[in-house]
Amino acid sequence: MTTPRAAAIYARISSDPGATHAGVERQLTDCRKKAEALGWGIGGEYVDNDLSAYSGKHRPEYARMMTDLADGLLDAVVVYNLDRLTRRPSELETFHDAIQAAGVAHVQFVTGEANMLTDDGLLQTRILGAFAAKESANISRRVRRKVEEVAAQGRPHGGARPFGYEDDKIGIRETEAGVYRQLVARFLAGESTRSLANWLNDQGIPTVTGKTWTTTTIKGMLINPRYVGLRAHRGTVVGRAVWEPLITDEDHRRILAKFAAKKTSGRRVPQRYLLSGMLRCGKCGNTLFSSARTERGKTTRRYVCSSGPDHGGCGKLTIAAAPVEDLIANFVLYRLDTPELADTLAGRSSADARTQELTTALDADTQQLEDLALAYANRDISMREWMTAKKPITQRLEATQRQLAAVTRTSALTGIVGDGAELRRTWDTLNLGRQNAIVAALVDRLTIGPGQPGARAVDPHRISVQWRH
Ligand SMILES: [Zn+2]
Structure with missing residues (x-):
């Protein structure tokens, strides 16, 4: 060799x-x-x-x-x-x-x-x-x-630096910690995650990965147990962490309770505008959002395509709310008098008993969720037990809500089909919820086309109606 x-x-x-x-x-x-x-x-x-x-x-x-x-x-x-x-x-x-x-x-x-x-x-x-x-x-x-x-020792592990803490994930970065506390205070005072995301983005405060804030990142951060000094492992709190909390246990529980309540009571949020959620942008297909603009002391309600966080719309379409609502109401009242509508609905009018049944189920599940949240707040059960118990109830609740929505749409029309003339006289006296239910029962989708810049009146040709069948 x-x-x-x-x-x-x-x-x-x-x-x-x-x-x-x-x-x-x-x-x-x-x-x-x-x-x-x-x-x-x-x-x-x-x-x-x-x-x-x-x-x-x-x-x-x-x-x-x-x-x-x-x-x-x-x-x-x-x-x-x-x-x-x-x-x-x-x-x-x-x-x-x-x-x-x-x-x-x-x-x-x-x-x-x-x-x-x-x-x-x-x-x-x-x-x-x-x-x-x-x-x-x-x-x-x-x-x-x-x-x-x-994890068991409460020390940090892996992943990106948490907002509010230094690279070692233990030391507090005071500038961000202050922002976090403000977020919590504003959220507990009733501000939406959407508004909070806008606020941070407008301030030019980036996430730890340099991205813009969304409602999802805001929510994830608000409910994260790390901020009360708890160490979670695979989604379960395993004990006290070695780092200092940024907020109190009490605030953390209030945040969780607020999100839990929001999820179960979503159906009770009042409709602000007649056509909320029903209008689509003719340019990009996104849902239009209601927004009010105040100019020289005068407030105008509008539906707008929003390009803000989460929405991802083109942001290039706006329509004044009042004239479009008048037009749609007239379409709907006219539609109520057409004979084919009476035929379509004939087979679906025995909805009352079903509505009663679904509402009872919904109330029972909602009550159970509230009981669970209370048990957690009183420290009778752990967060893990709470999450586990919540899951099947939430799923059942959501299924019931979907069924209820379908039934309610039909029952909104009980007794008024074929009587558009009478309804026309009383329309303005109905509350917004009732008006909205009637429109939603008849209209599947409304698409708003682009308008002429500077036009005073709403051109009816901008509106295309997709009726329910
Ligand atoms: Zn758009």
């Missing part, structure tokens, strides 16, 4: 917690010493940093070394020990075959005398390889246990 003139030195550091680049430097130094002691020349150094040989992630430098070996640029390999080279037995066999095919006769570990290319050496290497594989499995188990241990 000739003395190698161009040995490859291979070093790798895995992503074990606490690993540092120094580990690679030490491996390289030891490999260079070993090559020098053996009288081998060095042909190249190959270093993969922060990659695990066990996970099977691609190792670019390892691949480059194998190519250089196959190309005959190298005639030996020096590596600190076997598990720097590979921790998977199948990869060890592949390595062995590739080395033999390349005619390389020397593979040397810094630790141990084994040259893996002799029969004895190969057997020993295989045993070591099998052992290393097992050891790696133990390591990933250890890492997993470590994560759980860290």
Whole structure:
């Protein structure tokens, strides 16, 4: 056997917690010493940093070394020990075959005398390889246990820096902490997550990842138990955290209760405008939102396509509310007098009993959710128990709400079909909820087309009506 003139030195550091680049430097130094002691020349150094040989992630430098070996640029390999080279037995066999095919006769570990290319050496290497594989499995188990241990001790782990805290996730970043407390105060005072997202975006305060705020990120942050100094692991609070809270337990419970109440009572939110939720933008298809604008002391109600957070509309369409509401009311009243509508609805009028049944079910489920929230607030159950118990009830509730909505649409018309003339006389005296129910019972969708800039009156041709059938 000739003395190698161009040995490859291979070093790798895995992503074990606490690993540092120094580990690679030490491996390289030891490999260079070993090559020098053996009288081998060095042909190249190959270093993969922060990659695990066990996970099977691609190792670019390892691949480059194998190519250089196959190309005959190298005639030996020096590596600190076997598990720097590979921790998977199948990869060890592949390595062995590739080395033999390349005619390389020397593979040397810094630790141990084994040259893996002799029969004895190969057997020993295989045993070591099998052992290393097992050891790696133990390591990933250890890492997993470590994560759980860290959680149980209330220390932070992984992921992006939480808003309000420093990079160590423990120290408080006062500027952001102040913003968080303001958010909580404004939310508890009744401000919507949408308005809060707008506020932060308008202030030019970014999220920790530099993105703009949405109602989802606002809600996620408001309900996060970290802000009362609790450590959660896989969605469950596992205990007190090592960091300081930003808000009180009391405020946290009030936030959770507010979100819980909002979810179950969504159907009771009063309709502000007759056509809320029914109009679509003719330019982009998004739902139009009601908005009021005050100019020179005079307030005009409008429906607008909003490009704000969450909405993603084109933001380029606006229509005055009052004239479009008048027009639609007239369409609807006319429609009520058409004979085909009476026919369509004939089979669906026995809705009252069903409505009663659904309303009772809805009230029972809502009550149960309120009881659960109370049990949590009184510390009778844990947050995990609360979440688990809530899920099936919430699902049932949502299904009931959908059925109720369908039934209510039809029953809104009970007794008024075929009597548009009478309704026309009393329309203005009906409350908004009743008017809205009648329109929603008849109209599936209203699309508003673009208008002439500066036009005073609403052009009826801008409105296209899709009736329910
Ligand atoms: Zn639009």
